[in-house]
Amino acid sequence: MPWVDENRLDDADALRTLDSRDSLRSLASAGAQVRRALVSAQEAGIERVSGGERPRSVLVAALGGSSLVCDVLDLLAEPGSPVPVLTRRDAPLPGWVGPLDLVIAVSQSGRAAGPLALAAEAARRGASLLTVGAADSPLADVSARARGVHVDVALPTPSSRTALWGMLTPVLIAADAMGLAHVPTATLERVADLLDQVAEECRPSSDAFVNPAKVIAVGLGETVPVVLGDGPLTGVAACRAASMLSRTARVPATHGALPDAASQVVATLDGPFGSGTPSGGTRQGDDIFADPFLDGPAAPRLGLLVLRDPGLDPAAAGLADAVVASAREAGAVVQECAARPGEPIERLASLVALTDFAATYLALGLGLDPSVSRHVRELRDRTG
Structure with missing residues (x-):
């Protein structure tokens, strides 16, 4: 199971060494x-x-x-x-x-x-x-x-x-x-000023328990992540976040936007990464008597990262609240990020900047260089 090293995330020198291209x-x-x-x-x-x-x-x-x-x-x-x-x-x-x-x-x-x-x-x-x-x-x-x-x-x-x-x-x-x-x-x-503010809050020297991007990275570190936007604007941000998680942190992530993705996301709560297991039993992580050596490692949980737009109408916001409630009841790891107020591009920028940093910290926390992928390099070599 992936494991994020919080000590590494709080070590600015270690981050600088691993981040070979200064992502x-x-x-x-x-x-x-x-x-x-x-x-x-x-x-x-x-x-x-x-x-x-x-x-x-x-x-x-x-x-x-x-x-x-x-x-x-x-x-x-x-x-x-x-x-x-x-x-x-x-x-x-x-x-x-x-x-x-x-x-x-x-x-x-x-x-x-x-x-x-x-x-x-x-x-x-x-x-x-x-x-x-x-x-x-x-x-x-x-x-x-x-x-x-x-x-x-x-x-x-x-x-x-x-x-x-x-x-x-x-x-x-x-x-x-x-x-x-x-x-x-x-x-x-x-937008430029807002991006500077997010960069200051997410700076490498900021401790993992207060740095919002590091908090997201740690929360997603042992999950199968799904990024969900509560509307059209956050849906665009969710698409970007899932792409960054896959390409930068090398964590396969899916994304969707409400209302279309509501049933799609909620259905996964019955599966092996939610409250259910393929055999219909309980998850090892929910069993206090489970032995990781005899029973095997615990299956990762579903990680739901919900991107919220404060400018959304109440009905749409209510649907997002219902999805979040269902996910929490099913035992998923749920994190919510609200866009900062402003024009649409400002709200979008605040979410994109935060999740870009989160995906990069997740890569570093897992011991990966955010900019260098051996398999991507090999693919380029094979395809000319």
């Missing part, structure tokens, strides 16, 4: 990423996107650690966008995309095959192009040839997972300029 430091730079992206977008002339006019439609291409950019723009634009906003992870580019449309391609390295292929095909068809990624990269070259707008990701980070806010901010600036979503500069500046 914690990169996460702490999120606020700086927002501020630098505001400057980079202005320098790139982002107001020229789509010729200064509103496009017929917007298609966002991003994958892997950048894929949250698609989900966030879709979330923010859906309530009132005057044009369709669609997302695509990989080729082919839909046949209807043409000169009246805008394609936004995001890749930290500027070399991700999916966004690069979509950007190149969009340029061939004469669509407007906004690209976000490394300077002097193939993606930047495609944008330059198509007379598009390319915004450099200026602050170095070890992976696209820790470069999120440098990639997301230019897209939000463009969305606000075109009237697709309300994300003015003042709001983004508040």
